Amino acid sequence: MSDSPQPYRVLARKYRPRTFRELIGQDAMVQTLGNAIKRGRLAHAFLMTGVRGVGKTSTARLIAKALNCIGPDGQGGPTIDPCGVCEPCRAIAEGRHIDVVEMDAASHTGVDDVREIIEAVRYAAVSARYKIYIIDEVHMLSKNAFNALLKTLEEPPAHVKFLFATTEVNKVPVTVLSRCQRFDLRRIPAELLADHFAHVVEAESVAAEADALALIAQAAEGSARDGLSILDQAIAHAELGEGAPLVTAAQVRDMLGLSDRGSTRRLLGLLLAGDTGALLAAVRDQYALGVEPLALMRGLMELVHAVTLVKAGRDIVSPGQSAEEREALAEWARQLGFAPLHRLWQLLVKGHDEVASAVLPIESCEMALLRVMHAATMPDPGELARLLREGGGGVAPSASLDGKPAPPPSSSTSPAARLPASLPDLIEAFWQKGKGSLAQELHDCVRVVRFAPPAFDYRATAQLPADFTARLLPALREVTGVAWQVAQSDADGEPSLLEQEQAAKAAERATILETPVVKAAMAAFPEAELVDDKPEQWSAGA
Structure with a gap:
């Protein structure tokens, strides 16, 4: 009888790092930990902190393997490169090692749960070099539980190591932090994530456009787990052709409800030009295509931020950025001053917050963009001060929103000459x-x-x-x-x-x-x- 097929494992679990070399984006932490192991200067407690999906729990398991690895011949010691083939390495990777205890503090918050650990640390490890306790989301422990752990945490037996992981380090008492060696795991850059996803799709025999992987990496916001989950969904969303499934950028945009960069640039152009009718029509077109109003506002914010960075002299190199986008950013940076850009940013931030909490998101988006269009044309305080010094009674249209200087008005044909004198x-x-x-x-x-x-x-x-x-x-x-x-x-x-x-x-x-x-x-x-x-x-x- 043939063996039953293995159940499908999601990518986020299948491609969890098995060695420190596979842990992407955390080179500084790996180097520090490797030096500590080589010199025999191992702390009795480690705290890993960072946003979701950057590898906190995976790092704790890797540390457990590094400290308990005995090598293929059974004679090895602690190493930053665990072999992965000895019995301790395999048992820890499979989550069945009796001396490596994992506890979720979110469901074991009380002092009784910690008391069990305190009682057990007195006994030596059964088969490993160190008895290791991995406590995930440690900030969820109650105040009494933390207090009960303090003395043991400060002076644990030589055969015990504590590994803590948390996303909210500010909720961990200072008395606990001071007893741990802390590692801050960084958000993983989008470029590294995109490269990692390229290796994953190759291993999965799936084809993917570079722009699609770049979009997934940006949507992951520095989290490898979130990115792999999105990639899993994108592969399932991809259409099957004659060969391997192909993940396209257009499919990813549709799946995530994102506006493509070209449409966002067009929106910003209409906003700067003050074309009310065309702007509202373009917003509704994007909404009809499935773009969420909040994603639309965010796209405009990212574009204004990119223009400001170019204006400040920073070279923007982004995955998936086209030559057209680079030219548009350079042109806007040339035309717009810092004051209009800062005003645009503040107005878009306010509009984004309003849309996020609005009962009618698309209507709020339209109203916010209309406010941006009209309020951004107001003179800044410096311009008002200049007009007052020169004795001007009104606001001269010295420049349009796109930064292009307006021609000086003549006394007979200027708009000011045609302004109504009364209501x-x-x-x-x-x-x-x-x-x-x-x-x-x-x-x-x-x-x-x-x-x-x-x-x-x-x-x-x-x-x-x-x-x-x-x-x-x-x-x-x-x-x-x-x-x-x-x-x-x-x-x-x-x-x-x-x-x-x-x-x-x-x-x-x-x-x-x-x-x-x-x-x-x-x-x-x-x-x-x-x-x-x-x-x-x-x-x-x-």
Whole structure:
């Protein structure tokens, strides 16, 4: 009868490091540990800390093998290169060695669990050189459990070693930290992860595009285990062809809900150009393709960060980066100053946080990007100070958002010469440009706090729509040719034009009612009413 096939092992378990040479991205720790073993300066307790999936528990098992390895001939001592073939090495790798005890502190948090360890350390190892206790997620132990462990941890028997692993070292008491030799395992660089994944797919007889592996490495965020899990999913997602399965970058983007770099660059270009309609259409196109709004915001943040680094003189070399992307980064870095870039970054960070907690993510994404588009055009404090020193009353459009200097305006044709002098003039201009809805809202629902074109502060009445400012800013720029500063204020402001008209009518009505003729008529006919012979209607030019 034939043997039954072996059950499938996920890549994260199958490709766990079996030697220190296979432990990627932790060269400094391996060198320190190797020197300590060679010189016989072994600590009685080790603490491995770092983010998930960088090899903390794997390192603890490797240390256990290194300390207990006896070599193929049974005569070896502690070594940084355990043989992997002797009985202690094989038993530890398979998790069945009686003298290597692994405990998950997340499910064994109490003092009774630690007391069992304290009682057992008094006895010598059964078959190994050292009795080793590996405690994973050690920060989950209770305060009493830590206190019970302290004395044994400080003066353990010579045959006992403690190996701790934690993702939250700040929760481990200082009294415990001071008794351990600490190793901080670093996040694994994306380049190393991509190379590692290339070896894995080759061993698995799978083909993969370099860009696909680079995307998986970036999504792993420094965690080998997370990256291998994503790679496992990508291989399952890949289509079977005539040969081996092929993992493509497009499939990985679809699987992870990522926006491709070209689309992200196009979005940033539309954002800098101030093209509202095209920007909103592009955002919806990405959303329809399955790109999450949060991933879209993050992609823009990464792009702005990359532009800033290029601006600062740092050479960006990223896996999967195309020549087009390098050219775009260089061009934006040339056009944009540091102040607009910092402003863009802050606005995108705020928008990212809003989208992350929003009930309506895509709508919040659109509103955040509109705010970025319009708020990024505001002058910085240095520009305002210069204008004040020069006696300027308004904000001159000295540069567009893309950093290109605007031509100096002439006295007769500049946009400033065409700016409306009052709110009624602005409303009239809106009516002439076919923007009746905004004109009506300005007339009925806006109380002017400050009108100093191109600056406009107002207080809204309860009837004003919430998206008024977002619609007003592009309309102002279209009608006047100038980027405005518009802000909603808590100051009282003047009554709206509608309120002023209503107050004038009320005053006129009161005056008429006080005339002797009308008073006599009202006295003679108590049920009579004063009726306006003109309907209440307002329109531009009426």
